[in-house]
Amino acid sequence: MTLLTIGLIVGFLGLLLALAYVKAPLVAWCAYDALILGVCRAPLWLWGIFSVMTLVSIVPFIRQVVITAPIVKAIKRFNLLPSISATERAAIEAGTVWVDGELFSGKPNFERILAEPYPTLTAAEQAFVDGPVEQVCHMATDWEIHQRKDLPPAVWAYLKQERFFGMMIPTEYGGRGFTNTAYSAVMTKLASRSFTHTATVGVTNSLGPAKLLLRYGTPDQKQRYLPKLATGEEMPCFALTEPTAGSDAASLQSSGTVFQKNGELYLRLNWQKRYITLGAIATLIGLAVRLHDPDNLLGKGKDVGITCVLVPADTPGVQLGRRHDPMGVPFYNSPIAGRNVVLPASQIIGGVEQAGQGWTMLMQSLAAGRGVSFPATATGVAKLVSRVTGAYSVVREQFGLSIGKFEGVEEPLARIGALTYLMDAARLYTCGAVDQGEQPAVVSAIAKYQFTELSRQLINDGMDILGGAGICRGPRNLLANIYTATPIPITVEGANILTRSLIIYGQGAIRCHGYIVDEIAALEDNNVAAFDYAFWRHVGLFGRNWARAKVLGLTHGRLAKAPVRGETARYYQKLAWASATFAALSDLAMISYGGRLKRHEKITGRFADMLSWMYLATATLRRFEAEGRRDEDLPLVHWAMNHSLGQIQQALEGLLANLNIPVLGGLIRATTLPWFRLNPIGVMPSDAQGHAVAKLLQSPDGRNHLTRGLHVPSDAEQALGRLERAYQLSIVAMPVFTKIKAAFRNGELNIVPPVGRVEAALRAGVITGAESDLATTAETAQLDAIQVDSFTLAEYQRIGKEFIEEEITGAE
Secondary structure, eight states: OHHHHHHHHHHHHHHHHHHTTOOOOOOHHHHHHHHHHHHOOOHHHHHHHHHHHHHHHHHHHHIIIIIIIHHHHHHHTTOOOOOOOOOHHHHHHHSOOHHHHHHHHHHOOHHHHHHHHOOOOOHHHHHHHHIIIHHHHHHOOHHHHHHTTTTHHHHHHHHHHGGEEEGOGGGGSSSOOOOOOHHHHHHHHHTTTTTTHHHHHHHHHHHSSHHHHHOOOOOOHHHHHHHHHHHHSSOOOOOOOTTBBOOOOOOOOOOOOOETTTTTEEEEEEEEEEEETTTGGOOOOEEEEEEEETTTTTSSSSSEEEEEEEEEETTTTTTOOOOSSTOOOOOEEEEEEEEEEEEEEGGGGGOGGGGTHHHHHHHHHHHTTTTTTHHHHHHHHHHHHHHHHHHHHHHHEEEEEEGGSSHHHHHHHHHHHHHHHHHHHHHHHHHHHTTTOOHHHHHHHHHHHHHHHHHHHHHHHHHHHHHHHHHOOOOOOOSHHHHHHHHHHHSSSSSSHHIIIIIIIIIIHHHHHHSSSHHHHHHHHOOOHHHHHHHHHHHHHHHHHHHHHHHHTTTTTTTTOOOOSSSTTTHHHHHHHHHHHHHHHHHHHHHHHHGGGGGGGHHHHHHHHHHHHHHHHHHEEEEEETOOOOOGGGGHHHHHHHHHHHHHHHHHOOOOOOOOOHHHHHIIIEEEEEEESSSOOOOOOHHHHHHHHHHHHHHHHHHHTTTOOOOOOOOTTTTTHHHHHHHHHHHHHHHHHHHOOOHHHHHOOOOOOOHHHHHHHHHHTTOHHHHHHHHHHHHHHHHTTTTTOOHHHHHHTTTTTTHHHHHHHOHH
C-alpha cells in the first residue's frame, strides 16, 4: 500500500468524521459518497446502485416503504424500544425538560445554561429568614427537642402564628406567597438547627394537601381549606405509602368505592397507610386510593384509577393516634388507617372531574417538590457540618498542633467544604428553574438522590473529625442527632436505590431524549411516516454524538467552545466531551438492550451517575459566574469540578466494562475502555487542591461565606455558640500561640505541657501580659469547647423525663 493510498484513506476517514461531527445534512453525505466513487473510478453498475440508494434515502415516501417499514416490523418483533405502562407514562410526562435536555443532547448549549436564573431573596423574604426563622431556631435546642420527643408547645404556637405552614400558599388565601427560593432558604436554616423542624414544616409546604389544592383544587376547596392550612388551624398530611406499596407506589391497595345515596354521590374508603409524616396529629388527610365505580356513576368506567381525596380526620372510621419512631428523631411519623369511611364525592381533590387523575397529580407535584425540599435540608446539614468542623479543626489540638493542620484531617475537610459549595450551587440553580415555572422531573430526581447521599457522606466525615466529641450525646453534641437522622431522607419519596437505578436515567432517557418519545408514540400508533421522521433524525444525532465523542476524546475536549475564559474554561470543554460520550453510549445501550434496558439497573445506575454529576458540575460553574467569579472561591470550584469529572470518569469506566453487547461489548472493553483509562475525562482532586479547600474552611472569611444563611447561636452556653467563641478567640490569639511555638523551636522555652505553655512564655518574657491574658482566655475557651457531656446514673436514667413531666404539670 503506497503512502498516497494511505493518505487518501486517512483523508476520507477524516472527512467522514468531520461530516458526522457537524451533523451534515443528507445531501452532504451523498456528495461525499459520490466523491469516493469518483476518486476510486467506480464502474457504471456501482454508480447505478449509488443512484438508487440516494433516491431511496432522499425521497421520504420511498424511504418509508423500502427501509423504514421493515425497521418498524423488526423493532416490534424484537422489542427494541421499551413499552410504557400508563403509570410509567404519567411519570415520564410529569414535569418539563430543562437543562437536563442540554446534557442529554451530546452538545450542551452552555450559553443557555449560564443564562438560567440564579435567584436571590426579596427584601420581605430575607426579613422573614432573619426574623421569624432565626427566632424559632432560638426557641429550642435540638437536644431539648429530642428530650421532649416533640417541639415545645411555644414553638408549635410560633410556627402557626408566623404562618410557617403556609409559606407557599398565596397571600390571597392568608399564606406568605413565598418563592421556592425563599422556602428553600427557610428550610436550609431550620435544618441547621434540628431535623425535626424541617420534617414538620416541609410536608406542609411540599407534598401535601395545600400543594395539590393550589394546582388542582376547585375554587370552593381552595377557599375552604387553604386559609386554615396557612395558619395551622388545619394540620395536613398526605397518605400514599402502604405496607405493600412502597417504592412501587402505583401498586397501592387502598380502595374507594363510588355509590349513590338520596341522589348524591359518595365514596366509601378503606385504607392502611404507614410512614405518614404528621399523620398522628393531622386534621386534614390527603389520601391516595384506587377508586372503583361498579355502577359507572362517574361515567369513567368501573376502574376509575388512583384518586386523591381530602379526608377530615374527625370523619367516623378514621384511625389516628399511633406513631412510628424513625431513628429516634421526634417528628410525627405515623401509621394511619380508615375503615368504611364515607365522604361526599365532592371531597375528591379537584372535584369528580379529577377522579382517576391522582397518579398524574402526584407525579407532577413530585417533579418540582423533590428538587426543593431535599436539597434545602441536605444543604443545611452540609453547612452546619462545614461550620462545626472548620472551627473544631482549629480549636482542637493534638501533638501541639491544631488538628486541621494534619493531612489526614485535611482530606475530609476538603470534601466537606467543596461539596457544600457544590450543593448550595445546585440548590439555588434548581430553585431558580422551579420559580420560573419549570417542573424539572429528572433534575428533581437527581437532587433527591445526590443531595441526600452527599449529606450522608459529609456527616460521616464530620463525625470522623470530631471523634469522641461526635459520639457522646448530650446538649454539647453538635452532630450526633443529625447523624442519626441521615438515613431518613434517604428512604422517603422514592428510596435512593430506586431513584438512582430506575428514575433518573429510566425516566430521563425517554423524557430528555430528543426523539425516543416520538418514536414510541409513532410505534404505538403504527404511524410509519411519523416514525420515519423521528428515527432518521435520531440516527443522525447518534452519528453526530459518536463523532463528537471521538473528536473531543482525541483533543481532550479542546475543540469544544467554552463560553468563558480563565481557569474554569477547561471544565466546560470537558463537560462537552462528557456529554457527547454519555449521549453516544446512551443510544448504543438503548439500541443494544432495547426494552430490556430498564431491567439492567446497574447499567442505568451508572448512566444516572454520569448525568447527575454533569448537572452538579454545571450548577457549580453557574454559581461561580453568578457570584462574580470570586477568586476566593476558586479552590472550592477546582475541587468540586475535579471531583465531579472524576465521578463521571468512574461511572464511564463502569459502563464500558459492563456493557454486555454481542460482538461490540468485547470490542469496547478491548479498545475503548483502555483508551479512556489512558485519556480520562477527569481525575479526582489533587492533594494540593484539597489543602487549599481545608485552609479556606478554617479561615473566618471562607467559613462565613460558605455557611451563610445558617443559624449560629450567639449564646456561648449553647454548643455551637460555645465552639464559635472558642474559634474566634483562637483566631485572634493565633499570633501569640505562633510566637510561643517559635520560642520552643528556637530553644528559648523548654518543652512543657500545652496547658502550661502560656505561663512559661510569660515568665520567659516571650509574650507580654496582655498577650498572656488573651492566650489564656483562648485556651480556657478551647478547653471548654472540646468537653463532652457526662451524666450520673440517676441523671442518665432521667434524661427526657423532666421535659415530659414539665408539660404534664403545665397542662394541669
